[in-house]
Amino acid sequence: MKISDPYQALLTISTEINAMHESESLLNRVMDIAMEAVNAERGFILLKSPKHPDSFEAVTARNISKENITSIQEVSSSVVNKVLESGEPLVTVDAQTDERFSDAESVMIQNIRSVMCTPLIVKDQLIGAIYMDNRLETGQFDEESLKFLQAFATQAAIAIDNVQLIEKMQSENQRLKKQISLSEAFPEIIGTSQAIQKVLQLIKDVADSTATVLIEGESGTGKELVARALHYHSSRRDHLFIPIFCGSLSENLLESELFGHRKGAFTGAIENKAGLFEEAHQGTLFLDEVADISKNIQTKLLRVIQEGEIKRVGDTKIQKVDVRLICATNKDLWKEVEAGNFREDLYYRLNVINIKMPPLRERVEDIPLLADHFLKKFSIQNKKQLKGFTKEAMEELKKYPWPGNIRELENTIERAVILARGTYITADLLQLNRSLPEISLVGKSLKEIEKMAIMKTLEATGYNRTRTAQILGVSRRWLQYRLKEWGVGDGD
Numbered sequence: 001m002k003i004s005d006p007y008q009a010l011l012t013i014s015t016e017i018n019a020m021h022e023s024e025s026l027l028n029r030v031m032d033i034a035m036e037a038v039n040a041e042r043g044f045i046l047l048k049s050p051k052h053p054d055s056f057e058a059v060t061a062r063n064i065s066k067e068n069i070t071s072i073q074e075v076s077s078s079v080v081n082k083v084l085e086s087g088e089p090l091v092t093v094d095a096q097t098d099e100r101f102s103d104a105e106s107v108m109i110q111n112i113r114s115v116m117c118t119p120l121i122v123k124d125q126l127i128g129a130i131y132m133d134n135r136l137e138t139g140q141f142d143e144e145s146l147k148f149l150q151a152f153a154t155q156a157a158i159a160i161d162n163v164q165l166i167e168k169m170q171s172e173n174q175r176l177k178k179q180i181s182l183s184e185a186f187p188e189i190i191g192t193s194q195a196i197q198k199v200l201q202l203i204k205d206v207a208d209s210t211a212t213v214l215i216e217g218e219s220g221t222g223k224e225l226v227a228r229a230l231h232y233h234s235s236r237r238d239h240l241f242i243p244i245f246c247g248s249l250s251e252n253l254l255e256s257e258l259f260g261h262r263k264g265a266f267t268g269a270i271e272n273k274a275g276l277f278e279e280a281h282q283g284t285l286f287l288d289e290v291a292d293i294s295k296n297i298q299t300k301l302l303r304v305i306q307e308g309e310i311k312r313v314g315d316t317k318i319q320k321v322d323v324r325l326i327c328a329t330n331k332d333l334w335k336e337v338e339a340g341n342f343r344e345d346l347y348y349r350l351n352v353i354n355i356k357m358p359p360l361r362e363r364v365e366d367i368p369l370l371a372d373h374f375l376k377k378f379s380i381q382n383k384k385q386l387k388g389f390t391k392e393a394m395e396e397l398k399k400y401p402w403p404g405n406i407r408e409l410e411n412t413i414e415r416a417v418i419l420a421r422g423t424y425i426t427a428d429l430l431q432l433n434r435s436l437p438e439i440s441l442v443g444k445s446l447k448e449i450e451k452m453a454i455m456k457t458l459e460a461t462g463y464n465r466t467r468t469a470q471i472l473g474v475s476r477r478w479l480q481y482r483l484k485e486w487g488v489g490d491g492d
C-alpha cells in the first residue's frame with residue numbers, strides 16, 4: 001500500500017469522479033485509480049447488464065484483452081461469484097494456498113496468487129464489482145489495501161450509479177425529443193410506438209426523393225394516410241396528389257383513366273381525355289391496390305417508369321410526364337410475383353422504398369392515443385361533450401384484436417360517440433363483443449350481409465337513419481334507396 005494519506009487520496013478521488021458525467025471515462029478512471037492504489041497486475045470492473053439484469057458484464061479491463069474478458073470472468077468466477085453472492089469484499093494473500101479456493105480450478109489454472117475483489121453497492125443494491133489480481137507475487141494485497149479499496153468502491157459506486165442515471169435520462173430525453181419532432185412534423189399520424197415512429201422517420205427521410213414507394217400493410221393500417229404524408233412533405237406539395245383505386249376498375253377503364261384516350265379510341269370515347277398521369281404532372285400519383293392490375297397495364301406502367309412518357313389510348317403522340325409514383329397493397333406483392341401474377345421487373349421498380357405498416361394489434365400502446373384522437377374528432381363532428389372512456393371501455397379497446405385495424409377503431413369510436421348519451425364512452429357502446437360472429441356470414445351473399453348490417457345498425461340506433469348512414473359510412477340517400485327497395489318503412 002503506497003498511499004501515504006488515504007483520507008486525502010479518497011477526498012481527491014471522490015471530488016474527481018463525481019465531476020465526471022460520462023460512464024466510459026468514469027469507469028476507466030475508477031479502474032486506474034484502483035489498480036494504482038493496490039499495485040495490481042490485472043483488473044476489470046463488472047456491472048449489471050442493462051439488457052439482462054440478472055447477469056453481470058465486464059465494462060472495462062486492464063491488461064486483459066477485450067476478447068479475454070469473458071474468459072477471465074469465467075476463470076475467476078470462483079472469486080467473483082463469492083463476492084457477488086455474499087456482497088462482501090474478498091482479499092487473499094496467496095490464492096494457491098488459500099483454503100477458500102482449494103477446490104477452485106480457475107485459481108489453479110491461472111496461477112493466480114494475490115486476488116482482491118470488492119462489490120459495488122448503492123442503496124443496498126449490488127450493481128457490480130471491481131476485481132484485481134496478481135499472478136506472480138504473493139502478499140501483494142493486504143487488509144489495509146482492502147479497506148482503502150472498500151471506501152473507494154463506495155464512492156465509485158455512487159458516481160457510477162449517478163452517471164448511469166444521467167445517461168439513461170439523456171437517452172430517454174433524446175428519444176422523446178425525436179418523437180415530439182416527428183409527431184409535430186406529422187400531426188395527422190398518431191402514435192408513439194416504436195413501430196409507427198420508425199414509419200414516420202422513413203417518411204421524413206424519403207419524402208423529398210423521387211423514388212417510388214411501395215406501402216404494404218393490412219387493410220385499415222394507414223397506407224393512404226402515409227402516401228398523402230409523403231406527398232405533402234415533398235417539394236411536389238403544391239401540385240396534385242391523385243389517388244386511384246386500381247382494384248375496382250375494369251382493365252380498359254383503368255387504362256384510359258391512367259393514360260387518357262383519344263377521341264374515338266373506343267366506343268364511348270367521345271372526347272379527348274387526359275389521363276391521371278398527365279393530371280398528376282409534377283405531383284404524385286397514388287396507385288392503391290396495385291397488386292390487382294392486369295399484366296397489360298403492368299407492362300404499360302413499367303414503360304412510364306422507365307421512359308417517363310405516356311401515350312393516350314388510341315393515340316400515337318408521346319408525352320413526357322414527371323410524376324412520383326406511390327403504390328399500396330394489402331397483399332404481399334412479392335408473393336404475387338412468385339405466383340406469376342405480377343411482373344418481377346415492375347416489382348423492383350415500384351419497391352425502391354418499402355414501407356410496412358404495422359397492424360394495430362402489434363402496437364397496442366397506441367390504442368389510447370388513437371382512441372382519444374377519434375373521440376375528439378367525432379365529438380366535435382357530432383356536437384357532443386364527451387370527456388373520455390370509462391376504464392372498462394379502454395380495457396376492451398386494448399384487448400380487442402382489431403382485424404380491421406385503425407379504420408375499424410375509428411368506426412367503432414364514431415359509432416360509440418353517436419350512440420352515447422352520457423359524458424363517458426362506456427364499454428357497451430363499443431359493441432366489440434356483439435359484432436356479428438364471422439361464422440354467420442359464411443354462406444351468405446354480399447347482398448344479404450349488406451342487409452343484415454343495415455338492419456342491425458338501424459336497430460342499434462333506434463331506427464335513426466341519419467345515424468345509421470353515418471355509422472355505415474354511406475349517404476343517407478343511398479340508405480333510403482336500399483330501404484325503399486326492401487320495402488322497409490316509408491322513407492322519412
Ligand SMILES: Nc1ncnc2c1ncn2[C@@H]1O[C@H](COP(=O)(O)OP(=O)(O)OP(=O)(O)O)[C@@H](O)[C@H]1O
Binds near residue numbers: 188
Ligand atoms: N396513425 C394514424 N393516426 C390517425 N389516424 C389514422 C392513422 N392510421 C390510419 N388512420 C385513419 O384510419 C383510416 C384508415 O386509414 P387508411 O385509409 O390510410 O388505411 P389503408 O391502409 O389505406 O386501408 P385500406 O387497405 O383499407 O385501403 C383513415 O381514416 C385514417 O385517417
Ligand SMILES: [Mg+2]
Binds near residue numbers: 224288
Ligand atoms: Mg387505402
